[in-house]
Amino acid sequence: MPLHAHKEALLVLEDGRSFRGESFGAEGETFGEAVFSTGMTGYQETLTDPSYHQQVVVMTAPHVGNTGVNDEDPESRRIWVAGYVVRDPARVSSNWRAQRSLDDDLRDQSVVGISGIDTRALTRHLRERGAMRVGISTIETDPEALLKKVLASAEMSGANLSDAVSTQEAYVVPAKGEKRFTVAALDLGIKEMTPERMAERGIEVHVLPATATLEDVKSVNPDGLFYSNGPGDPAATTGQVELLKAALAEDIPYFGICFGNQLFGRALGFGTYKLKYGHRGINQPVMDLTTRKVEVTAHNHGFAVDAPIGEETTTPYGIATVSHVNLNDDCVEGLELKDAETGKLKGFSVQYHPEAAAGPHDAAYLFDRFISLMAKEV
Numbered sequence: 479m480p481l482h483a484h485k486e487a488l489l490v491l492e493d494g495r496s497f498r499g500e501s502f503g504a505e506g507e508t509f510g511e512a513v514f515s516t517g518m519t520g521y522q523e524t525l526t527d528p529s530y531h532q533q534v535v536v537m538t539a540p541h542v543g544n545t546g547v548n549d550e551d552p553e554s555r556r557i558w559v560a561g562y563v564v565r566d567p568a569r570v571s572s573n574w575r576a577q578r579s580l581d582d583d584l585r586d587q588s589v590v591g592i593s594g595i596d597t598r599a600l601t602r603h604l605r606e607r608g609a610m611r612v613g614i615s616t617i618e619t620d621p622e623a624l625l626k627k628v629l630a631s632a633e634m635s636g637a638n639l640s641d642a643v644s645t646q647e648a649y650v651v652p653a654k655g656e657k658r659f660t661v662a663a664l665d666l667g668i669k670e671m672t673p674e675r676m677a678e679r680g681i682e683v684h685v686l687p688a689t690a691t692l693e694d695v696k697s698v699n700p701d702g703l704f705y706s707n708g709p710g711d712p713a714a715t716t717g718q719v720e721l722l723k724a725a726l727a728e729d730i731p732y733f734g735i736c737f738g739n740q741l742f743g744r745a746l747g748f749g750t751y752k753l754k755y756g757h758r759g760i761n762q763p764v765m766d767l768t769t770r771k772v773e774v775t776a777h778n779h780g781f782a783v784d785a786p787i788g789e790e791t792t793t794p795y796g797i798a799t800v801s802h803v804n805l806n807d808d809c810v811e812g813l814e815l816k817d818a819e820t821g822k823l824k825g826f827s828v829q830y831h832p833e834a835a836a837g838p839h840d841a842a843y844l845f846d847r848f849i850s851l852m853a854k855e856v
């Protein structure tokens with residue numbers, strides 16, 4: 479599966495820096511927020527993670543596409559990244575599971591990419607100046623002209639994107655083996671491995687559209703409520719924050735991942751803010767402040783919750799604390815809510831990805847904690 483003959487392509491950042499390379503994947507023009515991922519593996523999972531909607535992903539791993547593409551590893555029904563930037567695409571897919579090449583998959587799904595550029599220089603630029611808008615084009619050869627279009631493109635701050643990626647219809651992922659619990663899972667951009675990790679623990683997962691109401695949630699008679707990861711700015715979301723407040727007021731046990739952590743934070747009265755360049759990769763060190771254990775975790779977030787570390791915050795729903803912290807930058811990576819009188823756990827969330835697709839499995843215990851929460855053991 480050799481690479482197709484490729485045209486020239488141009489990448490221009492919002493601050494005017496430009497890179498010339500070769501077209502990779504589809505030809506055309508695309509815009510989004512430029513972010514970098516440090517994952518050495520898992521490009522299929524990255525490409526199909528709905529949280530990357532409207533983001534152009536720069537891979538810091540220099541060689542991408544080696545194992546081709548298969549139909550088993552996608553985390554959703556399609557590729558969501560707005561554009562893809564790699565240094566050196568594999569010319570041959572070499573893996574027994576490969577069904578087609580990455581280049582072909584990007585073409586088939588009309589995803590515009592660029593290769594052959596100095597991704598290390600681009601990453602250092604984003605790390606120093608922060609995430610910013612970018613354009614990639616195989617049509618426009620003049621950087622000034624492309625820059626004008628970049629400056630006219632949508633910004634990530636203030637973007638409400640969950641509705642665009644969420645399922646329109648509710649569906650059920652059945653429990654594997656004996657059914658123990660029912661969970662209502664709000665799809666804000668859910669990855670397939672998440673209901674899978676619950677199902678394998680005996681949870682029947684009712685995946686609901688992002689627009690679900692409290693009645694929709696209650697109609698499945700859930701033992702717990704789950705909010706998924708998802709794209710966009712958590713500060714631009716109101717409906718799901720109100721829904722979560724209403725569910726907490728009714729004592730429905732809660733677990734949230736990534737966007738679900740940010741919306742939990744907002745429901746508890748905390749603010750959120752945009753990180754300079756975010757965390758995206760599969761080896762971020764996080765400390766569980768209760769056990770002082772450090773776990774190596776998969777991340778994909780550009781925003782974070784602004785909550786005090788080491789302090790208790792009284793909320794209308796109980797006492798909230800920061801449960802997990804990133805050891806690289808002290809960013810809040812998890813929240814916990816306990817009943818003010820009994821001290822019992824009411825809900826918790828993490829900013830990272832215990833479903834580990836791709837990534838290390840250190841944080842899988844969080845799905846077991848959700849089980850314990852629903853079983854009222856904690």
Ligand SMILES: NC(=O)CC[C@H](N)C(=O)O
Nearest residue numbers: 529707708736737780781
């Ligand atoms: N993966 C996610 O859920 C990302 C959440 C949010 N869109 C962020 O970038 O921080």
